[in-house]
Amino acid sequence: MNPxxxxxxxxxxGCGNVGGATAKILSQDSDILAERLCTQLRLKYIVDVxxxxxxxxxxxxxxxxxxxxxxxxxxxVLIVAELIGGIDTARxxxxxxxxxxxxxxTANKAxxxxxxxxxxxxxxxxGVSIAFEASCAGGIPIVRALLDGLVSNRLDxxxxxxxxxxxxxxxxxxxxxxxxxxxxxxxxxxxxxxADPTLDVSGMDSAHKLAVLASLAFGRKIEFMKIPxxxxxxxxQCDVAFGESLGYVIKLLAxxxxxxxxxxxxxxxxxxxxxxxxxxxxxxxxxxxVYGNVCGHTMYxxxxxxxxxxASAVISDMCSIAMGNWLQLFNSLPAWPDRAExxxxxxxEAVRSxxxxxxxxxxxxxxxxxxxxxxxxxxxxxxxxxxxxxxxxSMEGVPVIITTHRAVEGDVRNAxxxxxxxxxxxxxxxxxxxxxxxxxxxx
Amino acid sequence: MNPxxxxxxxxxxGCGNVGGATAKILSQDSDILAERLCTQLRLKYIVDVxxxxxxxxxxxxxxxxxxxxxxxxxxxVLIVAELIGGIDTARxxxxxxxxxxxxxxTANKAxxxxxxxxxxxxxxxxGVSIAFEASCAGGIPIVRALLDGLVSNRLDxxxxxxxxxxxxxxxxxxxxxxxxxxxxxxxxxxxxxxADPTLDVSGMDSAHKLAVLASLAFGRKIEFMKIPxxxxxxxxQCDVAFGESLGYVIKLLAxxxxxxxxxxxxxxxxxxxxxxxxxxxxxxxxxxxVYGNVCGHTMYxxxxxxxxxxASAVISDMCSIAMGNWLQLFNSLPAWPDRAExxxxxxxEAVRSxxxxxxxxxxxxxxxxxxxxxxxxxxxxxxxxxxxxxxxxSMEGVPVIITTHRAVEGDVRNAxxxxxxxxxxxxxxxxxxxxxxxxxxxx
Numbered sequence: 001m002n003p004x005x006x007x008x009x010x011x012x013x014g015c016g017n018v019g020g021a022t023a024k025i026l027s028q029d030s031d032i033l034a035e036r037l038c039t040q041l042r043l044k045y046i047v048d049v050x051x052x053x054x055x056x057x058x059x060x061x062x063x064x065x066x067x068x069x070x071x072x073x074x075x076x077v078l079i080v081a082e083l084i085g086g087i088d089t090a091r092x093x094x095x096x097x098x099x100x101x102x103x104x105x106t107a108n109k110a111x112x113x114x115x116x117x118x119x120x121x122x123x124x125x126x127g128v129s130i131a132f133e134a135s136c137a138g139g140i141p142i143v144r145a146l147l148d149g150l151v152s153n154r155l156d157x158x159x160x161x162x163x164x165x166x167x168x169x170x171x172x173x174x175x176x177x178x179x180x181x182x183x184x185x186x187x188x189x190x191x192x193x194x195a196d197p198t199l200d201v202s203g204m205d206s207a208h209k210l211a212v213l214a215s216l217a218f219g220r221k222i223e224f225m226k227i228p229x230x231x232x233x234x235x236x237q238c239d240v241a242f243g244e245s246l247g248y249v250i251k252l253l254a255x256x257x258x259x260x261x262x263x264x265x266x267x268x269x270x271x272x273x274x275x276x277x278x279x280x281x282x283x284x285x286x287x288x289x290v291y292g293n294v295c296g297h298t299m300y301x302x303x304x305x306x307x308x309x310x311a312s313a314v315i316s317d318m319c320s321i322a323m324g325n326w327l328q329l330f331n332s333l334p335a336w337p338d339r340a341e342x343x344x345x346x347x348x349e350a351v352r353s354x355x356x357x358x359x360x361x362x363x364x365x366x367x368x369x370x371x372x373x374x375x376x377x378x379x380x381x382x383x384x385x386x387x388x389x390x391x392x393x394s395m396e397g398v399p400v401i402i403t404t405h406r407a408v409e410g411d412v413r414n415a416x417x418x419x420x421x422x423x424x425x426x427x428x429x430x431x432x433x434x435x436x437x438x439x440x441x442x443x
Numbered sequence: 444m445n446p447x448x449x450x451x452x453x454x455x456x457g458c459g460n461v462g463g464a465t466a467k468i469l470s471q472d473s474d475i476l477a478e479r480l481c482t483q484l485r486l487k488y489i490v491d492v493x494x495x496x497x498x499x500x501x502x503x504x505x506x507x508x509x510x511x512x513x514x515x516x517x518x519x520v521l522i523v524a525e526l527i528g529g530i531d532t533a534r535x536x537x538x539x540x541x542x543x544x545x546x547x548x549t550a551n552k553a554x555x556x557x558x559x560x561x562x563x564x565x566x567x568x569x570g571v572s573i574a575f576e577a578s579c580a581g582g583i584p585i586v587r588a589l590l591d592g593l594v595s596n597r598l599d600x601x602x603x604x605x606x607x608x609x610x611x612x613x614x615x616x617x618x619x620x621x622x623x624x625x626x627x628x629x630x631x632x633x634x635x636x637x638a639d640p641t642l643d644v645s646g647m648d649s650a651h652k653l654a655v656l657a658s659l660a661f662g663r664k665i666e667f668m669k670i671p672x673x674x675x676x677x678x679x680q681c682d683v684a685f686g687e688s689l690g691y692v693i694k695l696l697a698x699x700x701x702x703x704x705x706x707x708x709x710x711x712x713x714x715x716x717x718x719x720x721x722x723x724x725x726x727x728x729x730x731x732x733v734y735g736n737v738c739g740h741t742m743y744x745x746x747x748x749x750x751x752x753x754a755s756a757v758i759s760d761m762c763s764i765a766m767g768n769w770l771q772l773f774n775s776l777p778a779w780p781d782r783a784e785x786x787x788x789x790x791x792e793a794v795r796s797x798x799x800x801x802x803x804x805x806x807x808x809x810x811x812x813x814x815x816x817x818x819x820x821x822x823x824x825x826x827x828x829x830x831x832x833x834x835x836x837s838m839e840g841v842p843v844i845i846t847t848h849r850a851v852e853g854d855v856r857n858a859x860x861x862x863x864x865x866x867x868x869x870x871x872x873x874x875x876x877x878x879x880x881x882x883x884x885x886x
Contacts, residue, residue: 025595025737029597029736029737032596032597032736033595035662035777036594036595036597036662036776036777036778037594037775037776037777038774038775038776038777039775133592138738139735139737139738139739139741140738140741141587141588141591141592141593141741144584144587144588144591144592145584145587145588145592148584148587148591148759148762148763148768149576149584149587149588149759150584150755150759151479151480151759151762151763152468152472152476152479152754152755152756152757152758152759152761152762153475153755153759154472154475154479219478219479277723277724277744280720280723281720292582292755293472293475294468294472294582294751294752294754294755294758295581295582295583295745295746295751295752295755295756296582296745296746296751296752297744297745297746298582298583298584298743298744298745298746299742299743299744299745300741300742300743300744301720301740301741301742301743301744302738302739302740302741302742303738303739303740303741303885306885308737308738308739308885309737309738309739309885311595311737312593312595312596312735312737312738313595313738314595315595315737316591316592316593316594316595316596318595319591319594319595320591320594322775323771323772323775323776324771324775325591325768325769325771325772325775326768328766328767328768328771329766329768331481332480332481332482332765332766332767332768333479333480333481333766334478334479334480334481335479442746442749442751442752
């Protein structure tokens with residue numbers, strides 16, 4: 001269509017789910033891409049050590065290559081897409097590609113969360129860039145929104161549903177009243193959870209994405225190891241139901257907020273008002289709410305995983321590199337982790353939030369008074385108390401549900417320890433954060 | 444922060460709601476912007492003919508200037524923001540600015556919808572660009588999503604709630620069961636609707652935005668005059684309620700879809716399943732669902748109007764121009780209206796959709812049979828029929844609610860004409876489109 005059309009050569013390293021989808025789109029949709037771009041992306045190499053899966057995709061087998069150096073030595077290759085995942089090999093592939101003067105596209109949140117600054121610096125030394133839209137929330141262009149679309153804002157908070165497996169499990173627990181184990185089994189049956197789902201259900205995957213997104217939103221270097229991480233694997237059905245009766249929906253949230261003393265980051269199951277748009281996000285979908293000081297609340301929604309949505313992000317990154325606008329952003333923003341100052345990351349004890357507590361205690365006079373006295377002594381003020389009838393077969397006593405005003409998490413933890421040590425309390429108190437709508441101040 | 448910091452001079456033309464907010468942010472938030480950018484935006488001129496409002500904003504009065512030529516003659520001004528609105532003067536301001544070698548930022552959807560190609564061509568002739576994120580959906584970075592974030596996709600459909608006034612009115616009608624007139628009065632009281640709300644409630648404003656968004660999504664020139672436009676001003680409360688009983692929510696939607704024979708565009712009140720994320724968008728918020736052939740469904744949500752959200756988009760555009768990435772996009776994409784081919788815009792008679800019909804007819808034997816026979820003869824197949832008891836004071840007979848499978852709108856219109864001419868039918872049949880979820884095909 002465009003007579004000035006130039007050709008940008010591409011190598012894909014790792015031909016699994018995302019790499020395979022990327023290779024197929026680049027091979028099959030070249031007419032669509034040609035109509036969208038003044039430049040042409042051409043897939044030149046599919047680098048891997050095992051082509052069993054790649055061989056099943058009706059790709060051009062002459063692209064298969066088992067030596068990265070061959071692709072790196074080809075001057076027509078301008079972009080290398082690292083789609084193997086994991087840490088050590090991926091890091092080596094990216095580092096070698098950058099040093100060979102290739103731009104890198106990656107979907108690897110774990111690697112970026114842990115070694116982002118080092119890799120960004122290598123890119124800059126070699127006059128190239130790293131693009132990573134696919135690393136967070138699959139097909140949703142959230143990286144560009146944070147860096148470019150909302151660049152005029154001081155970003156104050158980010159709440160993300162960034163793991164589709166967990167969101168599916170929690171949606172099923174809430175809608176159908178089934179247990180965590182039942183919902184997880186169903187996710188596995190539908191191919192939405194791995195046989196070993198630990199990375200997802202532990203909150204680790206969400207925390208990787210949080211580290212990447214928060215570093216962009218706040219323009220600060222994030223220490224991944226300092227992010228408090230809780231998963232959904234201990235979540236009990238009764239808490240999902242009690243929360244619902246209070247007007248809340250449970251979501252695994254990646255949370256980043258400016259608070260008075262620093263930046264509060266954490267990944268955990270949390271209650272959010274059913275009026276909040278994130279509460280509506282069901283099944284395997286992802287969504288991220290971002291709060292800016294000028295734009296107020298914006299939200300981005302879409303498929304957060306899967307070969308095709310991730311390939312959408314990978315190939316959009318390739319396009320932006322080919323068009324030149326990505327390199328401009330990469331060079332013009334101070335927000336990149338290799339340039340930015342360290343974030344003031346609050347230890348979890350200093351984070352402020354609202355909380356939901358479920359205390360299992362004997363149905364005796366004075367117990368509630370003791371509990372509320374413990375909370376009051378630590379400046380934890382109560383918004384609601386619900387004492388429920390004991391469950392039929394419960395040996396643990398009566399559930400007392402308490403919601404609190406905004407309090408300091410360290411105080412809440414100390415109070416819980418004290419409550420748990422009461423004679424009348426029969427099991428560990430359950431504590432779940434309640435996310436408040438971040439206040440917009442944009443009149 | 445950055446030693447290489449350069450300065451980009453900016454002139455704002457038109458200091459009303461959006462211009463005033465933009466001027467305030469540029470004046471007050473320069474430290475925030477300096478931390479986000481390697482370049483510095485400096486407001487040099489506020490051009491207007493009347494500074495009554497500007498004077499009330501505690502802006503630096505030495506910036507006030509009543510002659511555009513002064514700003515255009517200043518070589519340090521690289522960007523002119525046209526924020527006066529309207530057609531003729533705005534067109535002249537933009538054209539002169541471009542010819543003076545200034546990049547232009549505008550929020551003017553009416554102008555872009557009607558004269559976009561001409562202005563884009565002038566920009567290109569003069570080696571500069573036009574940026575217009577604020578023209579559609581205020582603070583939501585939807586223009587960038589369509590052009591950059593989703594560039595790897597063939598975009599197949601776009602459904603937008605892009606007018607906050609109408610969405611507020613419809614939300615109140617649905618939630619509280621009040622009439623259109625009551626809801627509009629409340630919107631006016633809350634400052635969410637103009638004293639003369641015609642531009643909003645007629646669907647015209649949404650159609651302007653649809654023209655801009657569809658031209659970017661499909662990479663085609665859109666003829667604004669060919670877009671069928673219906674507003675919410677004739678909507679009756681009973682249809683909102685009947686729709687709700689069928690599982691639908693009423694929204695004023697800007698709709699763009701690829702259909703077999705061409706591109707189907709229209710702006711109208713339409714029913715959408717309450718399971719669809721757009722159904723959740725309430726009050727003055729905007730949201731746009733976009734369907735790509737690779738990413739599937741993505742949605743973008745936020746405040747679609749107001750000084751601050753619009754200023755967020757205006758200043759983000761200034762930043763992208765200052766960083767250089769916007770010019771790269773402007774030059775590298777064939778999608779721009781001045782370069783693109785004409786869209787195959789379907790006449791409304793050829794559009795395919797599902798429909799909701801309300802026929803007011805006598806409660807006599809055989810009437811329903813006659814109606815369904817008329818529909819059947821025109822290949823309109825029925826999904827549901829609900830016959831309701833007559834309203835207490837109704838002189839118009841019994842409402843018969845019919846929903847159809849996908850049908851051709853011309854056939855539906857002809858059928859309605861025939862139904863309306865039946866002796867047993869007492870008033871004009873109401874016809875409202877039902878938007879189906881666009882099928883994702885991204886396994």
